[in-house]
Amino acid sequence: MAQAPNIFGKQYMLTAGPTPLPPRVSQVMAEPILYHRAPTFVEIYARVLDRLPLVFQTRNEVLCFAATGTGAMESAVANLVVAGDPAVVASCGKFGQRWAELCDAYGAETVHLEFEWGEKVDPARLDEALAGVGRPVRAVFTTQSETSTGVVNDIRALNEVTKAHGSVLGVDAVSGLGAVNLPQDEWGVDVVVAGSQKSLMCPPGLAFASVSDRAMALAAENPGRRYYLDWGRTAQGQKQDPPDSAFTPAVTLFRALDVALDLLFEEGLEAAFARHALLARAARAGIEALGLERFGPDDENANVVTVARLPDEIDGAQVPKLMRDRYGVTIAGGQGHLKGKIARIAHCGYYGAFDIVIALSALEMALRDLGHDAEPGSGAGAAQRVFAEAGEIPAPVSG
Numbered sequence: 148m149a150q151a152p153n154i155f156g157k158q159y160m161l162t163a164g165p166t167p168l169p170p171r172v173s174q175v176m177a178e179p180i181l182y183h184r185a186p187t188f189v190e191i192y193a194r195v196l197d198r199l200p201l202v203f204q205t206r207n208e209v210l211c212f213a214a215t216g217t218g219a220m221e222s223a224v225a226n227l228v229v230a231g232d233p234a235v236v237a238s239c240g241k242f243g244q245r246w247a248e249l250c251d252a253y254g255a256e257t258v259h260l261e262f263e264w265g266e267k268v269d270p271a272r273l274d275e276a277l278a279g280v281g282r283p284v285r286a287v288f289t290t291q292s293e294t295s296t297g298v299v300n301d302i303r304a305l306n307e308v309t310k311a312h313g314s315v316l317g318v319d320a321v322s323g324l325g326a327v328n329l330p331q332d333e334w335g336v337d338v339v340v341a342g343s344q345k346s347l348m349c350p351p352g353l354a355f356a357s358v359s360d361r362a363m364a365l366a367a368e369n370p371g372r373r374y375y376l377d378w379g380r381t382a383q384g385q386k387q388d389p390p391d392s393a394f395t396p397a398v399t400l401f402r403a404l405d406v407a408l409d410l411l412f413e414e415g416l417e418a419a420f421a422r423h424a425l426l427a428r429a430a431r432a433g434i435e436a437l438g439l440e441r442f443g444p445d446d447e448n449a450n451v452v453t454v455a456r457l458p459d460e461i462d463g464a465q466v467p468k469l470m471r472d473r474y475g476v477t478i479a480g481g482q483g484h485l486k487g488k489i490a491r492i493a494h495c496g497y498y499g500a501f502d503i504v505i506a507l508s509a510l511e512m513a514l515r516d517l518g519h520d521a522e523p524g525s526g527a528g529a530a531q532r533v534f535a536e537a538g539e540i541p542a543p544v545s546g
């Protein structure tokens with residue numbers, strides 16, 4: 148199908164990373180670069196390292212790497228997995244599978260408990276899988292927000308099961324951190340990893356691993372076969388006063404994160420969770436009003452990415468293309484075997500109510516272009532009603 152040029156000119160992005168940046172975050176990155184040992188940068192570095200644990204809701208040192216989210220995942224595997232020993236992965240989508248690929252790459256005897264894409268990881272089945280290994284399992288890896296399907300797993304329950312077997316849980320919260328509550332210390336989760344380009348409202352390039360003392364001790368028992376990603380080395384630098392780094396920190400991204408954290412804490416973490424919940428509720432209502440089925444379980448916690456199953460009678464792969472090329476609204480389609488079957492509207496990070504209205508409007512217009520019978524304004528109208536009923540609409544701090 149020939150693509151008409153973008154008829155509205157303006158571009159909007161509702162993708163789960165990179166996500167849009169607040170203007171103040173963009174602006175600070177245009178300032179002159181700082182030498183990483185200069186007092187001005189060290190002050191910023193210290194301030195960011197002091198405040199990151201508040202986002203993870205932990206007293207751990209949050210270890211920072213110049214990498215994408217996968218780099219933080221790899222650090223967890225590189226520090227916890229022992230070649231030849233079992234590692235358990237509980238997955239329900241593309242990013243969960245990545246844990247298994249990483250464990251294989253580090254020579255683990257990977258036990259991969261796979262759930263259908265669109266289902267949640269079942270804690271009872273994880274329990275059975277751990278019982279069935281027959282040898283002690285150091286680490287279990289799973290995903291909080293499975294961005295490929297919109298599913299948000301019950302990390303609290305999965306952690307309880309993991310702990311009951313004496314293992315540590317490594318959680319990929321790359322897209323969920325800051326959008327859906329994950330109080331790491333309260334729940335006793337040993338390892339939570341994340342990246343800068345989602346709810347933290349920064350560009351890609353910083354990866355974080357919040358590691359408990361227990362997980363640090365396990366890593367120390369298993370030295371070797373890692374260098375840059377060694378947790379001990381990074382922790383040693385960060386814990387100095389003032390903090391230091393064995394490697395050049397991504398100075399520009401730290402400046403951006405310093406400003407993004409100002410904005411996040413000005414809004415408040417709880418308020419940010421409530422905002423994501425409301426945006427997701429409105430997106431879900433809009434999708435239903437468009438006559439589409441929602442993909443994944445009904446879940447009030449699935450507040451990172453809202454996913455619609457596309458009607459069989461249209462060419463689903465055209466939906467995100469039309470939305471982007473004709474209407475200037477970038478969302479994501481399905482990955483792997485879900486390509487052409489689902490549309491994913493992401494709303495983690497710097498998003499407000501009108502972003503959802505815009506995304507639903509563009510979705511509706513693209514669907515109508517492809518012959519799906521949707522009443523004009525139905526999806527956007529349903530979202531507006533959710534916002535109207537909510538009364539006060541939480542908004543991100545734009546800065």
Ligand code: PLP
Binds near residue numbers: 295319
């Ligand atoms: N895990 C999840 C849940 C993600 O959404 C992503 C990125 O979209 C990743 C891991 C990988 O992160 P990155 O692409 O930053 O390496």
